[in-house]
Amino acid sequence: MSEKVILITGASSGIGKAIGMFLNTKNYKVYGTSRNPDRITDSPFPLLALDVRNTESIKSAVETLLEKEKRIDVLINNAGVGITGPLEEIPAEEILNNFNTNLFGPIEVMKAVLPAMRAQKGGLIINVTSIAGYMGLPFRSVYSASKGALELVTEALRMEVKPFNVHITNVAPGDFSTNIASGRYHAPLLKGSAYEDTYGYSLKTMDEHVDGGSDPKEMAAAIYKVINTPNPKVHYKVGAPLQKFSIVLKRILPDKIYEKMLMNHYKL
Template sequence: MSKVVIITGGSSGIGKSIGEFLQDKGYTVYGTSRNPEKVQNSKIPLVALDVRDSESIYKAIGEVIAKSGRIDVLINNAGVGITGPIEEIPTDEMRNNFETNFFGPIEVMKAVLPQMRSQKSGLIINITSIAGYMGLPYRGIYSASKGALELVTEALRMETKQFGIEITNIAPGDFATNIAAGRYHAPVIKGSAYEKVYGNTLAEMNTHVDSGSNPIEMAQAVYVIINTPKPKIHYKVGAFMQKFSVILKRTLPDKVYEKMLMNHYKL
């Protein structure tokens, strides 16, 4: 019997690539989308789910269980970007980012855990970000939401190990997806103290995404993890320097690392 996989945010970008790859490998895959009826030519079945809406989460999970009888793998992929000087990002936009990138994935995990516990098995993969390992200028809120999910995963792994459930993180670097189009960009305010530097940084960030790695690399990494009996706590997927930046963060003195980042962002 093929494993049943559900992927939040499965209609585009990394989630879509993972879903199609796993389906081709013989898995029973369900993707989710806030508006599946608007998605054309999806190769995997899509279930309506909004990670900011608990009712839609539990309804979607119930639908998958009713159709397939079990959930073997949850891939928490749905997320949104946010950029801007922290001083100028509206607080409501910060809260919205955490609702999608942090509280949403937790609510989805809470919805699948009873089923996995009854099966005495299950795997949860949280898609975080290499940005979650460091406070990046003009991406501080995004870094914070993804870093928070990394830490929650560490805690939840220990709480659920007794039930035969495995939980892990995959932190991608920059991938060529449509995430930049869906990001909340704080506007570059004319006359702002941050106008010039933030404007330049924003343009550079979008260039990095456009020239990022192929999302198929994430799909391949997920496939390997699903077939690993005891997954590691953290995985990182992306360009060498992006992954190496995490090692540098751990080894360099704080101010040296900060200076390196500021030079990179031309601050």
Template structure:
């Protein structure tokens, strides 16, 4: 029997690559989008779901279970970028980012757990970010929302073991996707004390995304996780130095690591 997979944000970028790769491996794949009518040429069904709207989450999960009778793998991939000096990012944008990157995945998890408990099986993969392992300048809110999801998963894993439900994080580095286009950018104000350093950092971040790795690398990594009998809690996928930066954070003194980051961002 083909495993049934739900991928939030499965209409483009990493989510689309994962979906198409799993489809080629004989999985039954469902993706989601806030505007599924824009993706009628998708190779797998795209259902309406907005992670900031709990009713759409419940409705979509219910429709998949009614159609398939089960739900084996859920990939919390929907996410949003946000940049800017923390002082200058409007509070509503900070809350909106956490609603997408943190509270949204929580509500998706809550919606699928009853079915997975009924099956006595299931796997939930939360797509976080290497940025979630460190507080990055002018990406502090994004780092915080993804870091929160990383820690949430650690707690969830222990709570779900009795039900044979597995949960893991996969943290990508920079991949060539359209995330920069959908990211909230705090404006670079002419009279801002952060104008020069934020402007330079923003250019550097956009360059990293544009020259990022092929999303198919993430698709293969997710497939490997799905086919692993007992997945571990954390996976990192990206360029060597991106993954090694996490190791350096563990072993270097705080001030040394902070200086290294500031040199990287030319601050």
């Protein structure tokens, strides 16, 4: 069989770029996407123009790739954006933008590639979610919700498309050392706000976690392993042991005890 054709959304920086660079060395035909590919001059693989918030942009990018390669073997739905803040102080338009980027956009990308995968009688879709999507984290409510929703969409859709030999899985990263902190929306830390002290501390903690996060190459290696797994699992978690263990604790601990543990961590 010829080289697999891989499409990675949000591949101009961060985890997406690390995945693309790694897979580009493994005998795959890698294509990434970016909202502004003309501004990227150091990508070792081609970048297609795609904004996951724009359905026509998605259709155009997928059609361009299919015209060129005639198939798409693997979609890595990686494009996403962070958001932080007290829910009470996050503007509605920023909440909508986050869901458009982290949930509705990935859904539209999947809808765009599925007809081709069904026609070629096979394919793999990997949705990059987040360990934060397994729990409601203070001051990350919108991010947790959008990523958690994508986890559930994946669970449902993978059953719908199994008869067509299309596999879908989630890969949930923990904190990785990327530029996500600079690109995410921060609700302003308002002087005199009821949340000034608690949100200020949490914001500082979140930034420290990202700065001290794992190397994105770890995520790239995990994605490579999933691609080479004949029958992928529903969920994969990639990150520091304690972050992955937090999911186990949520499953086994009573809700209020787990909540207290999180509140202690964030000094609430």
